[in-house]
Amino acid sequence: MNIVIVGAGLAGVSAAEELRNQGCPGQITLIGAEPHAPYERPPLSKGILLGDAEPDSTIVHDAQWYADHEVELITGVPVSEVDIDTGHVLLGDRHLPYDRLLLTTGSVPRRFPLADRSGADVVYLRTLDDALALKSRLTENLLIIGAGWIGLEVAAAARTAGGTVTVVEAADLPLAGVLGPELAPVFVDLHREHGVDLRLGTSVTAIEQRGGRTLVMLADGHQVSPDLILVGIGAEPDDHLAVKAGLDTDGGVLVDAWLRASDPHVYAAGDVANQEHPVLGRIRVEHWDTAIHQGRHAARNMLGQDDPYDRQPYFFTDQYDLGMEYVGHVGPEGYDEVVVRGELDDRVVTALWIRDNRVLAGMHLNDWDAIDPIRSWVGREADEELRNTASRLCPR
Structure with missing residues (x-):
């Protein structure tokens, strides 16, 4: 099987890695418009700016990894066209055929x-x-x-x-x-x-x-x-290749729960993917964790696995001495209540957003032992046992 991945960000490189981990024997080509090898983006607004991280520390794999895993990495050359009728991408004067195509072109600043x-x-x-x-x-x-x-x-x-x-x-x-x-x-x-x-x-x-x-x-x-x-007024999906190719788009590449686009040979993952999530409905997520896990999931599905992607969104932030992790998605219908445990003034807090007595999302501030329980609570009924557990975890 010949697989082409357009977009050498975290979703793209995660997919390439998972393909090889799953024993994919075919050719894998990973194409990025930037001149750099795939790198992590969260440090750009955190460690890089603070001087706590060097640029090399953001690189996911060195050049030898791509050689060892027989992944052709092409950087600094944007794909100009995707032809879904013939199964080719146009890269300069080079036509690359594919059996499966993964779009991980990310997003661009608004x-x-x-x-x-x-x-x-x-x-x-x-x-x-x-x-x-x-x-x-x-x-x-x-x-x-x-x-x-x-x-x-x-x-x-x-x-x-x-x-x-x-x-x-x-x-x-x-x-x-x-x-x-x-x-x-x-x-x-x-x-x-x-x-x-x-x-x-x-x-x-x-x-x-x-x-x-x-x-x-x-x-x-x-x-x-x-x-x-x-x-810094947000980001927009970089879906121009998909639009030009005639794929279904609407605020990103429209994909089903399995991350398949409107053409059965094309998948999308990461920022550019507008997914019909089996739990959350249609959603596009611009976070590091989603890029990694959707990339891996799309890789497995391209190889024949048939599982929907149902992972809850996760993100984190670090600002001064405040760290936060958040899991879940409230959605446009909002929430009925937010249960806050801890002292906001002390900024050591656990919070749960609840609608119809079900936990939609949860987060913590500076309470690093809380993230695993929060993950287990999201999606559950907010029954008395859960509320009492949350209270003991971070008592008011």
Whole structure:
């Protein structure tokens, strides 16, 4: 079997590794548009910026691994076309045939045209090169547009480096879509305690160049004169190849529970995959853990396994001295209650989000023994036994 993987991120390399672990005897080609070998992205907004991690430490496998496992790794050359009728991908002037194709093209930062056309010094954070360039400027006056995970992690790194940081967020609370009004204030207090000028419920209305300086006007009447603007307003699936090929797409490549696309020879995994999850409904997840496990799962299914991917989403963040892990997905229908155990002021907390007396999601703050119980609770009925166990784990 000839397998081509387009996208040399974590989902793609995880799939290639699993294919060989499962004894796949055929040719495996892994193609990445970036010049680097596949690497881990979470350190880009954490360890790399903080100086705790070197670029080489993010690389998943060295060159010898690919040679030993007979995986052809092609980097720095983007695929220009996928022909699902003939089963080929076009790479420069090279036509690569496939029996199975896996799309792991990931996502790209959502652009902010007002900033892009302003003439200001504007950056986005997605690649290793982006992170290394940003690291050298963290001591400057930084304006961050967007208080999502990337924006707040960069804010923490910049303040740790001694930079001046203003964060602008249109919502009244950061991360409210995930944490709700009960837990989101923890991150507001955390960043303000560390000197971040966190401006909520406002937005950028204009960016001008005056006398060699950048002047940013906010809807609340405040003005900022940053040296650098980081835009962190989310990401969009990089599904242009799938669209061009005629695959079904809608906010990513539409795949079924088995990670199969609308063409039976094509699969998708990671950020680009919009999956019909057997428990959560249609969902697209932009997290490290999902990239790894969907990549592996797609590899097994391409080899003939017939299991749906039903793993719950997981992500983590590290900001200053606060660590958090989160499992599950609340979804658009929301929740009936959130059960919080522990002291929010101490930031040692376990929280469970519940709807119809079933645990939708759970997380902890700085309680590292809690993640395994939380994993076991998500999806369960929130009965008295579970509630009592959660209470003993992190008593109020």
